[in-house]
Amino acid sequence: MSDPLLSVANLGIVLGDRAVIQGLSFELQAAQSLAVIGPNGAGKTVLLKALLGLIPHSGTIRWRPDARLGYVPQKVEADRQLPLRLRDLLAAKATVLKLSRASLDRASAEVGLTKDVLGTSIGHLSGGQFQKALIAFALLGEPNVILFDEPTASLDELAEERVYDMLHTLQHDRRITVILVSHDLSVVYRYADMVLCLSKGTPCMGPPREVLTPETLEALYAAPPKYYRHAEGR
C-alpha cells in the first residue's frame, strides 16, 4: 500500500480542562472517504480543526507533502451584513493563494454558482447558496482533500441531496479524499469508505458495515438505534 495521505498517532486534544480526544490513531489513504460520527461533544469538529492545524494538540498529525486541504466548516459566524460580495470573498482567497482568475471561475462553475449569485452580497445568499459558496471557497486551490463539517446542517432535504451528490462527484470524478462529519447515518452508509466513531470510550474505525452495527451504535450514543421505514419502502 502506498504512503498514507494522512497518519494520526496518539492524538490528544484538551479544551480548557477537558480532554476531548485522547490517544487517537488512524490512517487514511488517498481518494478514500472517511466519515466521523459520534454524539455531541465527542470531538468531531475539534478533530477536524486539529487536522487543519487550527488548534494545538499532542501526538502527531502527518499529512503527505502533496496534500492540499480544503475546509467547509459547520457554521460561519460571519456578520452577514458585511459589504462583501461573494466574488470579493472568493477573490480574496484566490489572491492570498496567488491563484488566477480562471481558478475562481472553475471553482464557481463546479458548484453551479451563477454570475448573479457571485455578484450578490453574502448577506443576501440563501442557505443553499451560502453552502455552495463555502464549497466553492474550499475548492479554490485545487485541494485533493476536503474536510466537511456537517455540510447540510441548515439545509432542506432537496438542497441536502444536491450537496451530497456534489460530494460524490468530487470524490469519484476528481479522486478527492473526503473527511466528513455527519450525524446522518444513511449518508455515512452511502458515501463513506471508512467510519471513525468518536466517543468517551475507545474510538473505533472500519468500513460502515462492520462499524455501524446496533451494538456499536448503542455504545456510541448510549441509546439503542431506532430504524424507520421510508414511505416508499426505500
Add this chain to the structure above:
Amino acid sequence: MHEEQILFLALALLFGLAAGLVGCFALMKRMLLAGDVISHLALPGLGAAFLFKVSPLVGGATTLFLGTLLVWRLQKKTGLTTDATIGVVFAAALAIGAAVTPREDLIDALFGELQRVSVLGFLLGLAATLVVALSLFLLKDGLALAIFSPDLAAATGVNVDRVNLSFLLVFSLTVLVGLRFMGTLLASALIILPAAAARQLTDKLSTFLVFSVAVSLVSVLAGFLLNTFVLKLALLGPTIVLFSAFFFALSMLARKA
C-alpha cells in the same frame, strides 16, 4: 491662503484619505466604537510632552503605540473582545492623561489646535499616509478573510493574529496623522463617520472604500474652508466632524429614498 495654511490643509486631507480607508475595515471588524477610544491612548503621552516641553507628536505616538500593543496583548491573554480590552486601557489612559496634562494645554490635547505645519511635518504625514494606504492594500485580502471567518482564513494560510495586530497598528498610525489638529477626542471621529455614511450607500467593497474616502475628504475640505474663511474658530476638529455627521445624515436619507 498662506503656504502654511496650504500645508496644513494638505496634511488634513492626507489624514482624511487614511481615515476613509481605515474606517471601512474598522467598520467591518466591528471595532468602530472601540477604535474611537484608541485615540485617547495618546493623551498621557501628549500630556507628558506638554509638561516636559518635548515634541507632542513623539509623546502622543509613544503612548498610542504602546497602548495599542497592550490592548492586543490583553485581548490575546484574556480572551476579551477588542472593545472590552480597549475600554479597560482607555479608562486608565484618559485618567492618567487628564492628570499629567497641564491645564492650559488640556483643551488643545483633547480637541486639537490650528497650528503651523512645517515641510518636515507635512512630509512625515505624507509618509505615514502612504504607509497606511500601502499596508491596507497588502492586508486587504487576509483581513477580509479573517473578518469573514478566522478559521477559514487560518485554514487558507493567513496568520490571523499578525493581520489583526497589523491592522491595529495601522489604525493607530492613522490616528497619529490627525492627532494634533483633531485632538485625542475627535481624531477617531473621522475614521468612524465617513465609513458609516458610505456603508449606507453600498454593499460592494470597492465602492465602499471610494465613498468613505470621498466623504472624509469633502468633510475635511469643507470644514477647513468654513473654519478659515467664515467661522475663524480656534478649533478645526469639531467643524470637520460636524460636516461628516451631516453627510452621514444625508446618507441615511439617501438609503431611505
